Amino acid sequence: MKICTIIKKEYKQIVKKKSFIISTILSPILMAGFMFLPILLQKAGREVKKIEISDFSGIIQKQFIEESNKSKAVKEALKLNFTNIIKTDQKQNDLIKVYEKNTLNSKDSNFQLIPEYKNKILDKIIDGLILIPENVKKTRQIYFCASNISDFETNKYISLKIQKILSSNILKEKIGDPKIVEIVEKATQNIKPTLFIVKKEGTTKSRSEIPYIMSIFMLALLFSIIMAYGQLIMRGIIEEKNNRIAEVLISSTKTQYLFYGKILGIGLAGLTQVTLWIILGGVFVSRFSFKIDKSVLSFFTPELIIYFVVFFILGYFMFSVLFSIVGASVNTDQEAQQYATPISFLLIIPFIIGIMITQNPNTSIVVLASFFPLFTPTLMFMRISVAIPSFFQIACSILSSLIFIVFLAWLGAKIFRTGILMYGKKASLKEIIKWTMYR
Amino acid sequence: MNDYIVVLEKLIKDFDGKRAVDNFSLKLNKGEILGLLGPNGAGKTTTIRMIMNIIAPDSGNVKILGEKFSEKIKDRIGYLPEERGLYRKLKISETLSFFGELKGMKKIEIKKKGNELLKKFDLEDYRNKKVEELSKGMAQKLQFITTIMHSPEFLILDEPFAGLDPVNIEIVKNIILEKKREGVTIILSTHLMEYAEKIVDSVVMINKGKKVLDGPLSEIKSIYGTKFLKVNYNGNSEFVSSLKYVKDVRDYGKEMEIELQDINDKDKLLKDLINKLSVNSFQTTEPSLSNIFIKKLSQTNEIVEGDNI
Numbered sequence: 001m002k003i004c005t006i007i008k009k010e011y012k013q014i015v016k017k018k019s020f021i022i023s024t025i026l027s028p029i030l031m032a033g034f035m036f037l038p039i040l041l042q043k044a045g046r047e048v049k050k051i052e053i054s055d056f057s058g059i060i061q062k063q064f065i066e067e068s069n070k071s072k073a074v075k076e077a078l079k080l081n082f083t084n085i086i087k088t089d090q091k092q093n094d095l096i097k098v099y100e101k102n103t104l105n106s107k108d109s110n111f112q113l114i115p116e117y118k119n120k121i122l123d124k125i126i127d128g129l130i131l132i133p134e135n136v137k138k139t140r141q142i143y144f145c146a147s148n149i150s151d152f153e154t155n156k157y158i159s160l161k162i163q164k165i166l167s168s169n170i171l172k173e174k175i176g177d178p179k180i181v182e183i184v185e186k187a188t189q190n191i192k193p194t195l196f197i198v199k200k201e202g203t204t205k206s207r208s209e210i211p212y213i214m215s216i217f218m219l220a221l222l223f224s225i226i227m228a229y230g231q232l233i234m235r236g237i238i239e240e241k242n243n244r245i246a247e248v249l250i251s252s253t254k255t256q257y258l259f260y261g262k263i264l265g266i267g268l269a270g271l272t273q274v275t276l277w278i279i280l281g282g283v284f285v286s287r288f289s290f291k292i293d294k295s296v297l298s299f300f301t302p303e304l305i306i307y308f309v310v311f312f313i314l315g316y317f318m319f320s321v322l323f324s325i326v327g328a329s330v331n332t333d334q335e336a337q338q339y340a341t342p343i344s345f346l347l348i349i350p351f352i353i354g355i356m357i358t359q360n361p362n363t364s365i366v367v368l369a370s371f372f373p374l375f376t377p378t379l380m381f382m383r384i385s386v387a388i389p390s391f392f393q394i395a396c397s398i399l400s401s402l403i404f405i406v407f408l409a410w411l412g413a414k415i416f417r418t419g420i421l422m423y424g425k426k427a428s429l430k431e432i433i434k435w436t437m438y439r
Numbered sequence: 440m441n442d443y444i445v446v447l448e449k450l451i452k453d454f455d456g457k458r459a460v461d462n463f464s465l466k467l468n469k470g471e472i473l474g475l476l477g478p479n480g481a482g483k484t485t486t487i488r489m490i491m492n493i494i495a496p497d498s499g500n501v502k503i504l505g506e507k508f509s510e511k512i513k514d515r516i517g518y519l520p521e522e523r524g525l526y527r528k529l530k531i532s533e534t535l536s537f538f539g540e541l542k543g544m545k546k547i548e549i550k551k552k553g554n555e556l557l558k559k560f561d562l563e564d565y566r567n568k569k570v571e572e573l574s575k576g577m578a579q580k581l582q583f584i585t586t587i588m589h590s591p592e593f594l595i596l597d598e599p600f601a602g603l604d605p606v607n608i609e610i611v612k613n614i615i616l617e618k619k620r621e622g623v624t625i626i627l628s629t630h631l632m633e634y635a636e637k638i639v640d641s642v643v644m645i646n647k648g649k650k651v652l653d654g655p656l657s658e659i660k661s662i663y664g665t666k667f668l669k670v671n672y673n674g675n676s677e678f679v680s681s682l683k684y685v686k687d688v689r690d691y692g693k694e695m696e697i698e699l700q701d702i703n704d705k706d707k708l709l710k711d712l713i714n715k716l717s718v719n720s721f722q723t724t725e726p727s728l729s730n731i732f733i734k735k736l737s738q739t740n741e742i743v744e745g746d747n748i
Binding site for chain 2: 002005006009012013239240242243244245246247248249250251252253254421423
């Protein structure tokens with residue numbers, strides 16, 4: 001069969017390349033790095049932060065600094081260092097009052113820091129400044145000013161700790177009996193749940209960020225190999241056009257064979273790479289399983305790996321056809337990039353949706369979007385990696401993808417047939433549509 | 440009528456409203472070499488592509504080897520397109536395997552035939568080199584090998600001599616003649632008239648998609664007759680074209696081809712020439728193919744005026 005000749009040639013041409021061997025070996029190493037990352041991140045990464053407190057109420061500062069600086073968690077994990085501001089400036093308190101008054105009357109108002117405080121932060125003498133206004137007891141409002149306010153852990157610590165001191169302060173004042181205060185304090189302590197992820201394979205202790213990080217990682221991997229192999233096809237076709245091999249090929253065999261042979265050959269090479277990864281990954285895990293975080297290991301279920309392969313195949317076929325249409329319509333790699341960018345968006349959009357929905361992978365918009373064929377490979381896989389949807393949904397998405405692929409491949413073959421013989425000029429969208437009408 | 444290897448009937452092809460091939464018909468016997476001539480953009484490649492079923496004619500019929508074009512037939516045809524191309528990353532041996540298999544050859548055949556042809560073209564030492572490492576001429580030869588390796592019964596060679604040095608032109612020319620002796624039918628499209636002249640049996644010339652000349656080479660030459668003289672000379676020959684009885688002159692500086700109104704004026708011409716030039720040789724001759732080509736072209740261009748070629 002002539003199609004086998006073409007499949008064989010395309011397959012060999014890729015698998016024999018140095019870059020294939022390099023990426024096959026390098027990617028699992030990268031992957032292993034990701035497996036260790038959560039542990040590494042926890043150990044290193046944070047720098048000591050110096051935070052000052054300016055307490056105009058005078059009821060929080062002392063206890064806050066004492067208790068915080070005694071706590072091991074604050075010193076070693078959060079690496080926070082609290083000190084009180086040497087000279088509290090009453091002017092700042094007045095500014096806060098103005099601000100609060102304005103806000104109360106819902107007038108627009110900028111929060112103002114006195115220059116001295118502002119410059120301290122800007123000059124990086126301190127990392128942050130906690131302002132506790134005079135009437136904090138009443139308003140339950142504090143202010144945290146910093147150049148970086150995205151450190152959620154620090155924000156959370158400050159808020160919880162001050163809340164605790166404040167309520168204990170109020171309790172002491174109102175109840176007076178220290179025993180009762182203690183009981184109430186205990187009764188109102190925060191409850192922190194230990195997280196267990198439940199899967200068919202078993203229930204494992206995990207941290208909330210692990211499935212999130214891992215599923216984004218897997219999605220990135222899926223995205224990059226679909227893109228990589230799609231672009232390989234595109235460049236192959238442009239080469240055939242530029243070298244004018246197309247004419248010889250078409251006079252020797254059917255264009256359909258050429259088109260499908262190419263897609264299948266390169267797809268097989270991609271599948272070979274994925275298979276090698278799984279094998280290498282398996283070997284690695286079995287050797288070093290004691291060193292890998294259990295919650296990371298529990299993420300890679302056999303089911304997930306099978307779905308990874310399935311959605312790679314589906315995604316590859318969809319996007320390889322799209323990329324081959326681009327290849328057949330242009331003449332140079334530069335021209336191709338113009339068309340390739342919108343295609344990559346088709347892959348990136350579900351990626352972004354995916355990241356946004358990790359918290360709630362089953363909202364109706366996401367469920368609906370995951371059935372849209374071009375989004376299915378990435379979005380459905382993302383859903384599966386976070387929390388497996390019903391098998392019915394998965395089957396439906398696979399089926400709709402398959403139907404879409406058949407349609408797309410039929411269309412692609414038609415465009416390919418005409419496009420591959422067009423030299424010298426970039427085809428317009430109108431022309432491409434016209435090509436699909438040819439017999 | 441089934442003896443014809445190629446039958447083209449009234450082929451018409453338009454591109455964006457412009458007629459590229461206009462009512463083109465052709466019949467080709469087994470073992471015949473046809474020279475397909477014409478200026479750039481005349482419609483040669485379009486015609487060839489229609490024969491090869493690469494593009495479909497808007498109307499008209501193509502029959503090859505006695506039947507309509509089909510997948511089966513592809514293995515019996517060899518096609519060397521004008522635009523050359525091979526996979527740059529493949530080795531020579533891999534290239535031969537790929538194209539051989541694509542033409543339905545078995546592995547043993549490919550090896551045997553491939554070796555034989557590599558030797559003939561002096562490429563056997565490069566078997567394991569990649570195509571991108573070959574010189575342009577070598578790649579050209581390799582492509583020629585892939586075209587004829589599967590022993591096709593019908594060959595279309597579009598500019599087979601382009602990019603080759605004289606030695607390799609000779610090799611290719613000899614192989615074309617060898618194929619002819621084997622009974623292979625060949626369509627040869629080329630600009631190199633002096634080579635075409637030596638090997639083609641008949642000639643079809645097209646201009647602006649229309650056939651302007653058709654017939655056996657000897658017949659065509661006799662129509663243009665024996666009114667031609669070839670003169671080898673030294674001196675200033677400018678005056679020749681102004682002589683009344685001279686119809687046309689093609690002057691190459693040291694040699695000129697002169698066409699007379701009447702061949703009987705040749706003695707008069709010789710006298711006039713000797714007066715002003717030093718004449719080294721003076722002989723009656725057939726018009727060269729390139730002369731006919733240029734003549735025919737200027738004739739038809741006068742008829743269809745306005746367009747540039």
